[in-house]
Amino acid sequence: MKAAPSIAPLEAPYTLRACAVPYETLAERHPAYGKFGQDVGRTRLIEVPGPHGGATVMAKCEWENPEGSVKDRVAYALLGSALEEHGDRPLSELKVLEYSGGNLSRALSALCAELGIRSRYVLSSASPRSLLDTLEARGAEVDLVDKEKGFLEVVRRALRTAEEDPGWHLLYQHRNPANLFFHERTTGAEIVAQTRERKVAAWVASIGTGGTLIGVLRALRRRDPAVRAVGVTPSELPYASEQPPNGLPKYAGSGGMGYGIRQPFVTLHDDEIEHHTVSHSRCLELMAEFFAATGIRIGTSAAANWSTAREVAASLPPSDTVVTVLPDAGTPEEWARIGR
Ligand SMILES: Cc1ncc(COP(=O)(O)O)c(C=O)c1O
Known part of the structure; x- marks a missing residue:
């Protein structure tokens, strides 16, 4: 019998190891994989409602991916x-x-x-x-x-x-470097190209694994080391919370782990991340508000990111841009609750 490999627990100290997955070769070997890859990414970066007088807020439309999310x-x-x-x-x-x-x-x-x-x-x-x-x-x-x-x-x-x-x-998304590096090389590189004419002062993203937040941050910081990084998690269980996990409804795909456990990718930049929280009920209100203002459906984590980006933008000059991500368009169950 094969001995079970030892899998590092979520909370074990994390070092980012190099990882060069040969995507092109794999795409040639497995055409269905290659086809999916061709449809992934290259999503729009759009201007979304921001504060009066503050920085511009721009957001990546990740529901444009083939299965509808980042x-x-x-x-x-x-x-x-x-x-x-x-x-x-x-x-x-x-x-x-x-x-x-x-x-x-x-x-x-x-x-x-x-x-x-x-x-x-x-x-x-x-x-x-x-x-x-x-x-x-x-x-x-x-x-x-x-x-x-x-x-x-x-x-x-x-x-x-x-x-x-x-x-x-x-696959172990919280510790698999392919998660972070793919965000750096696609989501991050796309944002860098899409904001060539702008001064990106801050990058705002919800933390599930932190792959989006940290991967994109690495790409943005290569152009401008002064970019601020803002992580968003549910108020019901914030990042690094010492509380035990709980069953409270939370906005999608994100959150603290409980017992003080920190997401491995985020620990790589722990001193540099500003943390904000948003509650589930507030996210549902924000989804309705965003839809009324734009006619676009966004999900709960997108709503949390948007409102945080708007807050950050309020204290910045109009010449700056705050970039965030809209990870998905929400579920039918969430929209039924909102009544739209
Ligand atoms: C809707 C949604 N928002 C945000 C995230 C957070 O992404 P990441 O794991 O890159 O931190 C996820 C991840 O599952 C998600 O599904």
Whole structure:
């Protein structure tokens, strides 16, 4: 019997290791993977409502990705690292395991179904019915963890499954450098190109893994080391909170882990990040407000990012720009609650 590999726990000290996934070669070897990759990214950066008299606020429209969220980028990146490790063996022998707040499982299940790869997701029992129906239709396996235990237990359940059955390849989005580097090389590089004429004073992003926040920050800081970085997490469980995890509703895809645990990517820049929080109920109000102002549907984390970016922009001069990201367009369940 194969010995179980030792998987670093979420809270273990983190060092970013170099990672050069050969995406082009993989895309040639697996055309369905290549096709997905062609459709990922190159999303619009649009001006969104900002404060009167402050800096301009601009935001990346990540619902334009094929499966509707920023996590399509990460699905492509993480699956690439698994495909590289898998080598020339048949894809029918690859079994992918990951935990998710929702969007990553949606993106990965589409990719894996196209490629004929078995996939399994650990999710919270609070996951919306629309997502569970999609995963089932794509033949994915799902393990649900009691929502009262918080996202930390979702992660830990996946780690335990991978330890117990090494036949499952855990992608491990919180510690897999492909997540951060893909954001640096795509989301970040796109923003740098899209803001060539502007002075980007601050970058605002919600923290799930922190891959978006830190990956893009690295790209922006290469052009201007003075760019401020603002991380956003739910007020119900902020980043680095010492509280135990809880089952309170929180805005999507983001959050502290509880017990003082910090997301590994964020620890790489811990002294340089300003932290803001937004509550779930406020995000629902902000979704309605953004829709009324623009006619565009954004999700809860997008709403949290937008309102934080607006606050940051209020104290900056009109010559500056604050950039943020709109990770998705929200779920049918959220829009039903809002009544739009
Ligand atoms: C809707 C949404 N917003 C924000 C995030 C946070 O992204 P990251 O993991 O890059 O911090 C996620 C990640 O799952 C998400 O699904």
